[in-house]
Amino acid sequence: MIWCLLAPSLAIFLAYRVLPLAWNVVLSFEDWSPLHPARWIGWDNYDEMLFDDDVFWQALWNTLLFMASAPIAIAMALGLALLVNADIRGRDVYRTIVFLSYPLMTVAVAIIWRWMFDERVGLINYVARSLGLVDRPIEFLNSFDWALPSVIVANIWQTLGFYMIVLLTGLQSIPPELREAAAIDGAGAVRRFWAITMPLLRPAVFLCFVIGMLNSFTSFDLVYVMTGGGPGRATELLVTYIYKLGFAQTRFDYAAAVTVFFFALLISVTAVANRLSGDDAGAMRAD
Amino acid sequence: MHRYPRWPIHLALLAISIAMLVPFYWVLKTSVTGENIFSYPPSLIPHAPHPFYYVDVWYYIPFARYFLNSVAVSVLTVAANVTLNAMAGYALTRDFAGRRVVLMLFLSCMMVPFQATIIPAYLITGRLGLLDSYLGLALPQCSTIVCIFVFKASFEAVPSALADAARIDGLSDWGIIWRIMLPLSKAAVATNVILSFIWSWNNFLWPLIVTRSADMQTLPLGLARFLSYQEDTTGALYAFCIMVLAPGILLFLLAQKEFIEGLAAGATKG
């Protein structure tokens, strides 16, 4: 009976997640393209990836940076959550506004932010220039130093609200008695935060973190439209690289190797994070 | 109990809200003014706004048709998500052998980047004979892990006594889900509806691959038309953005309360 209930979902995941992954695993040991039959080549693709492909390492590094931006966003979100958790008028409105950017279509978000960062008519440059912060416009998306941060900003803008809501409810699920008791014991606000709030927020934080990592490939559209991975390789992520390898260079076999690596990376990072957050956090909890 | 001044909080939140809203304004402004977009400085307030870029959009692509397709696919996806995820979520609240395995499977499924699954996914859809059909468009998203956990969480919040009593009255699991669990999990339902709607509404790569005929295209694909050569479609591009985003935002504003609650439940208790 249980299995009947699970069956449909399992079937879908099997068809659109598990099998494709298996396909990638097999392919990563082959020499294949849509245009010629497969040939088993053992570890060649991995060998090339690890020892002969600077782009791969660049993309990996960028991906890690991208993931590393999640904690920043989460911290910001936490601050926000604390603010909108205060019992003030119109906080629902604030919550809504902050959250509003999450449901947006990523391609559109990318276009919007390309527009914000634009050299001539982008609002950011305009403000910066009229405030005299910069004398000549910064071409955010076209500079090696600014491109990745700019993309990350856009990403944070989109996901901030989501983090905020998750953390907000984390906060609300903490029984106020605890804090009050601590207050009576003479614990200051700061100490109360670190001693009581933070530990109890762990699951929420963990979930945010997982979502943040998934962003590193759900934001494919974002990077693809905003910078296409450029300039140079400044914003190349593993996902964009995988896509390019497959569909621009017809190297699905090699792309598969990168995919498998990426998958392994995500899994292990999640596992580690799960350990850190006390093993029973968020969605990972088995009971 | 503890009194603290409110205005700094309001101030901070106001600032943040503005920061969050500005991009919307900037695009909205561009979509109603045809000012030369390569001239500096840009004007902060729109002068001589006009709706004609929206008219252009309407005629550049068969907007109504694409819109209907997007709606059809989204409705399919949403319906499937609510039912399938509810079933799966309920199952996960019960104890059975291999439960942990299933959970792990689901979680690892989240980690597969879609871009890498296109080709096999396409072949499978082809095997099912669903290419270039609404169902084929919707299927990969008909059940989503996050949403399953949202249901799981809110079902766990339902006092088990209720379910037990129902079972004694001879209600099947199926009956329990529909008669007891779902009515008590409106928030979770709202979350499912919105998230799955957003995901299917915004999907770009998959429709691109599985649709062949012109009248199966969805709105995001219409975007291509505005990055076309030769014409200056800049104003229209931003008008189109607004037109594509509007439905999602509307839906969210309608159900945001339940949505946020449900998401929260799923997030922390999941």
Add this chain to the structure above:
Amino acid sequence: MKRRTVLKGTLVGAAAVAMPFVARAQASTKLSFLTWNIADQEALFKDEFADFQRTHKGVEIEWLDKKGPDLPAFYQTQLVAGTAPDVVDLQGAIWVEYAANGALLDLTPYLAKEPDVARLYNPDYLASWRYEGKTYMLPFYIAKTLLYYNKTMFKEAGLAGPPTSFDELIEFSGRMVKGEKSGFLTLNFDWLYWPLFKMNGVDLLTPDLKKPAFNTPTAVAVLDRLAKATQSGAINKIAWTGRWVEPNGAFAGGTVGMLHAHSSSYFFVKGQGPWINRDTLGVAQAPGYWATPTNHGFAISKTSKHPDLAWEFIKLLTGNRWATEFARRRKLLTGTIQADKDGLELIRKEDPLGGEVLQTQLEHTDKFTGNWPLPYDAALKDAFYPEIQNAVLGRKTAQTALADAERAVERVMRRRA
């Protein structure tokens, strides 16, 4: 009785499920036709299909159009699934990859069988689709790079006419720098920037296309000057970072002296730059008359069930009648000699400046560069261009950039060739 109805029911159900297959199986005389981001010409295609169906009764034509970057993804997925469109419109060098891997039909036998067909087309353009002695495509529409210049800015800088050498190009650019103003822009995708190197006698590869040949002192010098010019603002940075909208838009903004781009740019620029007319926009060949073609051609998928029909189809589309119509409506050149002659006349009447632009596309067609028939062109581009960017945007010295580029290119050739 009851059982029969049940049976019927199941049969119907099964039929319904199997329908898509049946449909695909039945469409025995269906031509599917995939174009590259030209949805705006729906009216024209409809007319052409009608014309084709008049002579080929009962042939159903399925028209698909995909945006540039998306088309390869779509086409390749279709290849894997064995449902590749019969006729496909391919741009740039991607066709070589498909041809080399045996996805495209060799058109040489057809051309041999009907010699007057080949005579319809500009031989130089037709020749750009030859790989290992076989021709794989017929010209749909053609374009190659040229030099647009802003006459007003040239006057202000006291410049008489367009540059005739790389030195002049750099020097002129430098003279036009002032505040927001910069001197030169080039498009950079699909090797469109390569004439800048070729006009200095730099080649990317050895003539046998086996080894990189670009890491020479001359090349270093050229790249270094490009980098310096970019740092000084003589060359607008957008030249190396923008793709299509940004560079054309910047030039249309009227603050850039020269734009090195292909003829399609003209209409985009004209659409955005109200200042543009015969007195303000100059049109010339790039120094040394070198140009990179970015053509669109029709290929036939090898998997096509009706290759002969497909051949008839692309013959009609590229034939005089429809090519002329296409040239007139889309205001471009088709590579079909007569059609371009007539089309150009019509366009000159409507838009003399446009005529001037298109005229350049028919001159010096013997001086193509940047269109090497390599099966791994995309990988090569991906390996080479980022290093160029590194140099011109001041990330690396020209020397190191070219050295790294050489390593990257060698790697690609080692791995792919």
Add this chain to the structure above:
Amino acid sequence: MNQGMIGAPPDRPRWRRLLLNRFVLVPGVLALVVALWNVYVGLHDHGRVAGRVADAAGRPVADATVVLWVLDFTTYVETSRTTTGPDGRFVIHDNPSHNIQIGAEKPGVGRSTRIPVRLYFRAEDVTLRDPLVLKGRD
């Protein structure tokens, strides 16, 4: 924004709870608006473009030629022409587009500048507020 079916007082009759909540009302209103708009469009899309032609002094010009250009891809192409009546008025009946230009000329009186006209939907019936003014006799 947060009031609605969920959390609505239970004493209201069931049908009202089901019908009178924002999930029904908002889409309902939208649908109504769309319907009305389509009706309006249906009644006003005969492609009629009316206007007047005057000379520099503002006097109406009879039998001047009025030309309609329609945007075709990147350029405007002439699609139809008519002539003004004795009172200088003209009507074009077959405008198919939503993005057009109108110009007039009369040998001996002069020609007007092409005025761009943007419409809210294809073939919308419009009457130009200002007359086309003919200048520079040729």
